[in-house]
Amino acid sequence: MRYLTFALTKGRLAFQTLELLERIGISCEEMKDKSSRKLIFYNEEQKLRFFLSKGPDVPTYVEYGAADIGIVGKDTIMEENRKVHEVLDLGFGKCRMCVCGPESARQYLTHNQLIRVATKYPNIAKDYFYNQKNQTVELIKLNGSIELAPIVGLSEVIMDIVETGSTLKENGLSVLEEVCPLSARMIVNPVSMKMDNERITKLVEALRGNLN
Ligand code: PRP
Numbered sequence: 338m339r340y341l342t343f344a345l346t347k348g349r350l351a352f353q354t355l356e357l358l359e360r361i362g363i364s365c366e367e368m369k370d371k372s373s374r375k376l377i378f379y380n381e382e383q384k385l386r387f388f389l390s391k392g393p394d395v396p397t398y399v400e401y402g403a404a405d406i407g408i409v410g411k412d413t414i415m416e417e418n419r420k421v422h423e424v425l426d427l428g429f430g431k432c433r434m435c436v437c438g439p440e441s442a443r444q445y446l447t448h449n450q451l452i453r454v455a456t457k458y459p460n461i462a463k464d465y466f467y468n469q470k471n472q473t474v475e476l477i478k479l480n481g482s483i484e485l486a487p488i489v490g491l492s493e494v495i496m497d498i499v500e501t502g503s504t505l506k507e508n509g510l511s512v513l514e515e516v517c518p519l520s521a522r523m524i525v526n527p528v529s530m531k532m533d534n535e536r537i538t539k540l541v542e543a544l545r546g547n548l549n
Pocket of ligand 1: 484497500
């Protein structure tokens with residue numbers, strides 16, 4: 338039997354994924370060691386292989402078949418737009434994609450003004466403003482701490498994920514518009530889905546039966 342390879346999103350999502358996998362009898366003890374710098378882990382008995390990568394790279398590994406299965410946020414799936422099958426909503430990592438900014442920026446959204454939008458998600462933002470809202474905006478790509486942008490005057494608003502809302506609150510910003518709900522999803526390479534259909538289907542069904 339060949340190895341079934343999982344690409345997991347480094348960080349909290351990976352730990353939550355391991356907990357879920359344990360509930361269906363799949364374990365990878367080595368992977369739980371937070372101090373380890375190891376990138377790939379094997380479960381020899383079950384012929385499984387796991388590796389950790391940055392979220393935006395997970396759909397890439399899965400599209401090319403370097404991983405059969407990926408666990409990644411819906412935000413990343415939407416942004417990367419790779420040829421993968423999304424097969425399961427894992428129900429954790431819940432948050433929302435939102436347009437945020439100071440309350441004073443709300444008027445720019447209702448009056449369709451030409452504003453600057455800072456975001457880690459230029460593709461999602463482009464689709465939202467151009468196709469859904471018909472508002473022309475200038476998109477500014479950032480890589481983190483997006484909330485800074487409207488505070489220092491880089492942009493009028495941001496598009497970002499909001500979980501508890503505390504980052505916004507502590508920085509005097511609000512949710513101005515909600516774009517969509519998000520959570521962790523399982524994605525599968527289309528060829529793997531055909532070649533290992535029985536094995537992957539069994540896995541998906543076992544996971545589905547064990548979601549909180
Ligand atoms: C994310 C997101 C927000 C924050 C939202 O950032 O970009 O900044 O979490 O969470 P909250 O609503 O619970 O405050 P992350 O911590 O992933 O880091 P980043 O800013 O470097 O992207």
